[in-house]
Amino acid sequence: MPANKALKRRRGLISRKALPYVLSLPALIVCIGILIPFFTAVFYSLQRYRLSQPWARKMNWGENYLNFLSDPGFWSTLKVSLSYAVLTVGLELLFGLGIALLLRKRNRVNNFVSILLLLPLMTAPALAALMFKLMTNPGFGILSYFLTLIGIDDFRWGASPSSALFTVVLVDIWVYTPFIMILLLAGLRSLPTQPFEAAALDGVPRIQQFFRITLPMLTPYILTATLFRLLESIQQFDIIYAMTQGGPGDTLTVFQVEAYLNFFQSTNVGRSAALLMILWAITFVISNIFIKNWLRLRERARGEA
Amino acid sequence: MEHSSILEKVLRGIALCLVITFFMFPILWIVLMSFQTNETILRVPPSFIFEPTLANYKAMFTGKLETSAASLEIHFLRNLGNSVLLSVGAVSLSLLLGVPAAYAFARHKFKGSEDIAFTLLSFRFAPPLLVLLPLSLYFQKIGLADTYIGLIWVYQLICLPLILWIVRGYFEDISPDIEYAYRIAGHSWFSTFRKIALPLAGPGIAAAGLLAFIFAWNNFIFALVLASADKQPVTVGALAFVTASGIQYGQIAAAVVMSIAPTLALALYAQKYLVEGLSLGAVKG
């Protein structure tokens, strides 16, 4: 094109400087959309507020929180939530790592199995709980039947306080182990081969190779997976609510389930909000650790690319 | 390091079988159950071999359930429709809003971009009820309670951060020189976005959209808190099924199968995208 003397000088519909802001406006709106209810919740947590007694609503500042200290219900909630989180994440890490090691080599069988293992992860946790509920039905449940085959006749799964935790943890393991497996498998497959080849040449036994080379190099992935799952586990709602609604009694009243029941059953907005704030504080601390660690991993991956 | 003994190979095989069995069994079992009549289900010991029936599925589709006692109305198809509407709507909206925003974040490091990104990211991990419970009260006040629009809007809480998180990384991976070259050749920034950035980030956008759809479909708590019976998606609907009177286990099984079928099918069809989105989304961002 020969030099065009009639060069346009338009700046376009949107000036260059304003463009980025316009594009991210919706994200900003969603941000605000989250922050408003959040601060409302903070506000509620400092109130004595029951929907069923709107006239009695008043600020009681930190009283909700102080009451928790002497409330056995709160400690029970804390204890169950932590047990659930530790059990699920710990066991899922173990199994996930094991399966990832099993599937480490790239071959047809392993790839096929990896794909199959995606399926539990893609199942809605609430529906997975439902599936297990059917399978553990005392009357016709297949799992109950299997137990009778080995002599355990009266295992009540989710209906009994002693086995309810076990049951929901089982469902969680079924749904979420594949997630850890995928992460760790990606990590395993991205490890450089030279250290292993060198170790093999030196005659280092495989088990030692695992503990001395594999595990340390996998640490960032393990950490990422752990923190990610920890964050989700301590807030678990779907599986527990779908399985037992927090029961039997109050054996499974983890944070979010308890908050839900407080809000909808007891209409105790204040307590519910305070409970959620404590949960949020816990997740905030963990997620900050996670984000820092994840950013570091990302920088490393970028640097090697 | 290829010196595994026969014993090792056998152990591996056994381990693999155990793993596959554990993870596949519940799905297979529920599928089997959906083809069984109530009598077959209640029979002890449970049978793997039986006469299959389509009655359960028929009941889902026709909306009528004939029992010996009475005839019940089932509105499960409506739940399915709600799921489709909500998930597709939510993902579409979040792609529409999120992809340009991801582009802006990737290309223009402007003041506040890191803050917005960080806020969205940190709230990804915050307890949903913290936002949902006050929101349910607000929604009642502003009339958005129990509306599709209100729900799709709230679903953005799940979908938008995911899209932003994953797609931004893909845009950042495109060398700016390529976009410069296109612009210098005479194309506007919008044309550059459409013809260069979007196609090159395509796989990332697909992965993000797919994941967002699955998360939206599988969501339980949002709909539980904010939707009433006629707008509930399958996750809540299937559970309501169980507590309704006159439960027929075969139908519940059929309902569950129909509820998980779409996500499972998507997962199998697009598993490459999914794995990339999941693992790289977590690692690469």
Add this chain to the structure above:
Amino acid sequence: MSHLQLKSLTKKYKKDTVVDAVNLSVNEAETLVLFGPSGAGKTVLLRLIAGVVEPDAGTVEIDQEDMTEVEAEHRGLGMAFQNFALFPHMSAFENIASPLRAAKLNKNDLKERVGDVARLLKIEHVLSHMPRALSNGQKQRTALARALVGEPPILLLDDPLRNVDAKLRFEMRLELPSLLRGRGTTVIYVTQDYKEAMALGDHIAVLVDGRVVQHGSPEDIYLRPANLEIARLFGDPVINRFEVNPVAEGENVSVALSGIELPLHGAEPSLSGTACVLGIRPEYVSFVPENVPGSIPVNVEAETPINEKIITLAKTTGGRELLVSRPARTNGPDSGNAFVTIKPGSGLLFKQSSGELLHGIVNTQVTEAVA
């Protein structure tokens, strides 16, 4: 066709001033080479001219018209990138056609012009290939074709030969001048290779830390570099540097090198006492058969042939290292003791503290020594 002028062009990234009040002007059909080490701001400068990056201050004028506010797509320039920047999802043909498509040229004319340019750059046979199927050389030619096809009045070339292998680089360095000169295009060419700069540029602007440190013809820069750093960058092998202290005797100034007195004709007596660095290019140092008056005794340590020269590393009796360059296939000592002389008037005197040139080559024809 175009007269390009940059006035006080400035660009900052956070606290860093990457381009610092740059003033440059290029006349029509001229080639200006932007030369400098990496990080000097050359690429950013090109991007500012192209319009894909906005300056913090200053203006870009084309044909005396202020283009600073004009969007890149309306400036009508052509640019080729160091990393080729080909559109990976389009064929070579489509890559080249891109500017023509933006101008909405009709199908037949478009096909013809793409074909013409492809023929010129000898890539006709790969037009239908995707970029990943092209070799680096072919990618570079495609990138050049894309820049040229629109017959832009101004062409911006960002070190296009950098990522191309040595042999191809040499070939293209021969082809480029004819390609560019023939079209009467104004060219801004960025490079870190001084030989390329001298071969291609009508004039050269040396950029260091975002500032234009020297601007002149290739000979100017080679013979009268504004400071020591430019003298170092512009020359291969690198210029010999000796710390010296000029001594004045009346009107005559001289420096001592290994006990030999070297007169600096025309130097100011006020230089006496200033700590200086004497720069002598290896090609101005030559071996002499015996102890000629005024020759410097050295000990030859190593010798290596490079391209069309033979480089000798020697050490003076005072322990200073010295590089000597002579054309290939000529004779010279490869070890042991030897003597060297320095061509009269070939010394460059720099102030040690600031590196600026105090006294340089005057009235000497040295074109035969230029690489």
